Amino acid sequence: MKEILVIAEHRQGELRDITMEILGLANQLAQAHGLSVTGVFLGADASPFSQTLARTCDRILVVEDPGLDNYNADPYLLVLAQIISQQQPYLTLLGHTAMGMDLAPALSARLAIPLVTDCVGLAFPRDCLEASRQVYGGKVNALLRMKPSSQYLATIRPGSFSVDLAQDKTATVEKLPSPSWEGLKGRRFLGYLEPEVEDVDISEADILVSIGRGIGKPENIPVAEAFAEAIGATLSCSRPVADKGWLPKSRQVGTSGKTVRPKVYIALGISGAFQHQAGMKNSGTIIAVNKDPKAPIFKVAHYGIVADLFQVLPMLTEKFKKS
Ligand SMILES: Cc1cc2nc3c(=O)[nH]c(=O)nc-3n(C[C@H](O)[C@H](O)[C@H](O)COP(=O)(O)OP(=O)(O)OC[C@H]3O[C@@H](n4cnc5c(N)ncnc54)[C@H](O)[C@@H]3O)c2cc1C
Incomplete structure (x- = not known):
């Protein structure tokens, strides 16, 4: 049976979300085309991750070596x-x-x-790989058909597929010997440099309340904050809000910000420019509040409220506080 190999990514003792997103995609493709899914883990110790990987793979290949604990291109490439x-x-x-x-x-x-990179969709329509990629900053999707080949490589854009833990597989684990890389002296892993502390990681939030230029001025942000707090949401924003310094850049959603995929995304006073949509259109449920009924955000919203956000929000906040 033909195989899909998923290279697991981990950092500082944690499996990264992208691994589970790719496994979700791999399982969808495997079911549709009668393929099997093999997870590949390179690291010092696979045991903390093997249960999660075993549930979502048919087979796991493991190479354990202290030299593989932290990503280093030279040994990883060799293995x-x-x-x-x-x-x-x-x-x-x-x-x-x-x-x-x-x-x-x-x-x-x-x-x-x-190789095809930065894919947001993959399919095998015939005997070749077809990949979707966003171009022009996410305005349009390009569909690329690869020439027939016995093997393909693809990289998948983070946040494009949901984390899939629904599989109930029981993969077998095969340990492979670690090759010698004595001659490899190109790069050495020295340590991680933590970026300046971001207040929150919006890509991890289940519910996002996102504010746009429609919020008017920074003094109005507490209105959105109170609503976010009442529903247990995290505050994010469109680019103008970050550009003006009203919220940190780390809260910006979109092509030049973060790609998010929360269960619920509430867009307040955001027009829905394609650069913004590219970062949030795969959210579970999208709710938009905008006083312009023609705002493009309504094209991707599942629910829309055509209203002044300053009339709607206090009412909703009160309702949620009481419930
Ligand atoms: C290279 C490039 C990269 C970019 N990257 C990003 C990105 O990552 N993220 C991003 O967001 N943008 C990005 N942009 C900018 C993008 O093109 C838009 O300009 C931006 O998204 C608009 O933000 P907005 O919707 O908040 O503001 P606007 O487009 O000004 O929309 C404000 C909306 O609020 C509504 N409104 C006003 N008052 C109220 C009220 N009281 N109640 C309800 N609704 C109200 C208006 O009807 C309007 O629809 C990028 C642009 C470029 C060129």
Whole structure:
């Protein structure tokens, strides 16, 4: 049976969300095309992750070595090139993350396997891989059909697929020997430098209350904050709000901000420019409040309220506080 190989990504003892997102996509493709899903874990110790991976994979390949605990392109490339050459998977998936962007082109060049990057959708319509990618800052999606090949490599944009833990598989774990990389002296892992503390990570929130230019002035932000607090949401924003310094840049949603996929996204006074939509249109339920009935945000919203947000919000806040 043809195989999809998913390269697990972990950092500082935690499996990164992108791994579960790719596994969700891999399982969808596997079910539709009769393929199997194999997770690949490189690290010092796979045991903290094996239960999660076992549920979502048919097979797990593990290479345990202290030298693989932290991502380093040199040993990772060596080990993965060897695994892919031996296993000959039909498709190998990595996140379009710092690690995936570093590794995938090198794997493609070394193994002469066609690569498509930053995908937001994949399909096998016939005997080839078809990939969707966003172009022009997310305004349109381009559909790329790859030439027929026995193997493909693809990187997947984070936040494009939901984390899938619904699978109930019981993968077998195969431990592979760690190759020697004595001769590799190119790069050494020194340590992690933490970025300046961001107040919150909006991409992790279940509910986002997002404010746009319609909020008017920074003195009005507490109205949205009170509503967010009443419903247990995190505050995010469109670009003008971040550009004006009303909220930190880390709260900006969109092509030049963050891609989010909360269960509920509430857009307040946001017109819904395509650069904003590109960062939130895959949210579970989208609710928009805007006084302009023609605002583009209503095209992606599941529920819309055409009203002045300053009339709607205090009423809603009171209602939620009472319930
Ligand atoms: C290269 C590039 C990258 C970009 N990246 C991003 C990005 O990452 N994220 C992003 O958001 N934008 C981004 N933009 C900017 C984007 O094009 C829009 O300009 C921006 O999203 C508009 O923000 P907004 O909806 O808050 O403001 P506006 O477009 O000004 O919309 C304000 C809305 O509020 C409504 N409104 C006003 N008052 C009220 C009220 N009292 N009650 C209810 N509704 C009200 C209005 O009807 C209007 O629809 C980018 C642009 C470029 C060129």
